[in-house]
Amino acid sequence: MKARYLFKLRKNIVLEGDLVLAKRELSALLGYEPDAVANVTSWLEQFPAFVTVKGLASVTSNIRNNGLQAYTVNSNIQLLPTLVKKLSFIQDIYCLIEESHESEFFVQEITEQIKPVINVYRFDGHILIHAVPLYALYEMAEVIVKKSSNPIEAKNNINLLVNALLGKTNEKKAITLAEAALRPKSSLSPLSHDIHYYKAKFFPRMARSLLNIASSNIDYQPQKVINNFVGSGTTLLEAALLGLPSLGIDIDPLSVMISKAKLDVLTVGSDVLTLELIKAEQLLAHNNQSALVNTCNSSHLDRPIRFPSWLMKNRKMTPEIAEELVHEINVLQQVIENGTPEIRPILKVFLSDAISRKVRMRILGTGSGRFSLSFSKYTLSSLFLKSLEKYTKLVAIYEWLEEKLNISLAPSEVVLGDARCISDKLDSFNILLTSPPYLPSSSGRESYTKARVLSLIGLGMIEDNQIDELIDLSIGSMDDNGVNLDNLLPEEKEVVEWLLNDELRNIKAKPTARYFLDLRKVFQEMIKVLNPGALAIIVVSKQSTFYEFVTRKPLYTIPVAEILAEEARSAGFTVLELLDVKLQKSNRNARPRSLDDYYETLIFLQKKIN
Incomplete structure (x- = not known):
């Protein structure tokens, strides 16, 4: 049965790329393109019935001030539950149908599925x-x-918020919550996406929308997702929330641990986390330091932690600061050992996150390994407890939504592995969504692994004499690994030759060559684990531009996306499309030599059907 839909965009959408993906996602889920609504108020003149909704829930409440405000379409009313559970960029859905026995049947069916997040109005022969x-x-x-x-x-407040958003209550507290929740925010990490500070991670809405687009274009079941550069697990969490089973692979053990925790924490139980918080607070209290030693195995309090010599040479990492960090890490390791066994991996991620927020390392992009350090004024213990307290409430909110809407996370798995050599024992997959590491020649991109050294060593995941090996093994590192330049594609050779001839940047030439050859292996491994007809979406920077240091005049541009698309084609993929999306990354901290627009390219690939 057809209905008139209005999809009001979230007010916090500020990126042009989000608008592109919002339309693509809607088109994929609906089966055809919706019409854009630049001005909702003007649109209401054609469809006055929508004015029925008043107050905070009204069509004109909290609309985007600049640019596109909504989409509209005639489509099946039966799609509403699916749209409610899947859409990534929409704040409100309004659905208008004529009142009849048939429409009443569908409304009743929809109400049974998503009653807590809908409000139904009946008037003048319409619903x-x-x-x-x-x-x-x-x-x-x-x-x-x-x-x-x-x-x-938290559970009471999420209930109040939903009722206020739907216009079911005028209670002052509920309205205040809704007004705060509707304020625009430029950066969002819903649910457990921010369980750990992590550079260069996926935008969650981007990952979710791309999964919706891909899954809507694949007919056969089951739809299984793989990300061979899993990073912090953004793709896996969004796949799990959408009901898509998934597998993540990463060469970095810390990334594997973070990804697992990001998924596991939502189902561990808010009551369990609350008990862990109480225990941790008691153990860390000043008058209970002796209890910490007596209650736990005291091995961690004396465990030597040795940071790499290159880290200790930084003038800000004084011996006193290093000693204090080691002490704080060991104390928190004792707290973790005292925790419930199944919760310990999550607590370790909270500790690692605290370390990452306490000590920030920024690679300076020279190719010589230079970096800067900055330190937070907060102790590791306070940062650790803050995360633990936050997740007691966040998990409670997810529990409320899970219960009211009968949702559950799809199964997922994370394994330690190398994208250049994927195990033959893995299942085949229908969707691959990933974002490989950046070019080593890009500013500040030589090693994200190096920036995680404090966590890797502090948590005992790796020894100080092993860190350089892990850095060198990572794709995008500054190690050239004896690369043979003769194996490069012509366009890759051109890039490497330019770098070799540039006095300031020739140090990055061979690592860049290795990067291209590593990605060639990655594409060859990708195609092996995909079913015929499967879709792969690779998110990369559109290009990498070099500038003069003083004037910032462009000197040379590497067409990264085009080169990687050619590598994918050489591996046997069909290149369906290169879609450029504009993102808000033009700032001096992220890209100090450039204030121009930044684009990422979505490379849509398909494995050929034999």
């Missing part, structure tokens, strides 16, 4: 359904966490 998409609530969970003092209050 208007107002729905709040699930992902909008995921994004707003952060506000509820901040406004709640404990898990019970």
Whole structure:
């Protein structure tokens, strides 16, 4: 049965790339393109029935001030539950149908599936359904966490928020929560996406929308997702939330641990995390330091932690600071050992996150390994407890949504491995979504692994004499590994030759050559684990541009996306499309030599059907 839909875009959308993906996602889920609505107020003149919804829930409330505001389409009313559970960029869905026995049947069916997030209006022979998409609530969970003092209050507050968004209550507290949750934010990490500070991770909405686009274009089941550069696990969490089984692979043991924790923490139970918080607070209290030693195995308090010599040479990493860090890490390791066994991996991620926020390392992009350090004023213990407290409330919010909407996470697995040599024992997959490391010649991109050294060593995942090997093994590192330049594609040779002839940048030439050859192996491994007809989406920077140091005049541009698309084609993929999306990354901290627009390219690939 056909209905008139209006999809109101989230007010926090500020990126042009998000608008591109929002339309693509809607088109994929609907089966055809929706019409853009530049001005909702003007649109209402054609469809006055939508004015029925008043107050905070009204069509004109909290609309985007600049640019596109909504999409509209005639489509099947039966799609509404799916749209509510899948859409990534929509704040409100309004669905108008004529009242009849048939429409009443569908409304009843829809109500049974998603009753907590809809409000139904009947008037003048029409039925208007107002729905709040699930992902909008995921994004707003952060506000509820901040406004709640404990898990019970968090569950009450998410209920108040939903009712306020749907216009079901005028209670002052509910309206205040909704107004706070609806304020625009430029950067969002819904649910457990921010469980650990992590550079260069996927934008969650981008990952989710791309999974929706890919899964809508694949007919056969089951739809299984793989990410061979899993990083912090963004793709896996979004796949799990969408009901898609997934597998993640990464060469970095810390990334594997973070990805697992990002998924596991949502199902561990808010009551369990609350007990862990109470125990940790008691053990860390000043008057209970002796209890910490007596309650736990004291081996960690004396465990030697040796940081690499290159780290200790930094003038800011004084022996006193290093000693204090070692002491704090060992104390928190004792707290973790005292925790429930199944919770310990999650607690270790909280500790690693605390280390990452306490000590920030920024690679300076010279190719010689130079970096700067900055230190937070907060102790590791306070950062650790803050994360643990936050997740007691965040998990409670997810539990409320899980119970009310009968949702659950799809199974996922994370394994330690190398994208250049994927195990033959893995299953075959229908969707691959990943973002490889950046070119080593890009500013500040030589080694994200190096920036994680404190966590890797502090958690005992690796010894100080092993860190350089892990850095060199990583794709995008500054190790050239005896690369043979004769094996490069012509366009790759041109890039490497330019770097070789540039006095300031020739140090990056052979590592860049190795990067291209490593990605060639990656594409060859990708195609092996995909079913015929499977889709792969590779997210890369569109290009890498070099500038004069003083004037910032462009000197040379590497067409990264085009080169990698050619490597994919050589590996046997069909290149379906290169889609450029504009992102907001033009700032001096992220890209100090450039203030121009930044684009990432989505390379859409398909494995040929024999």
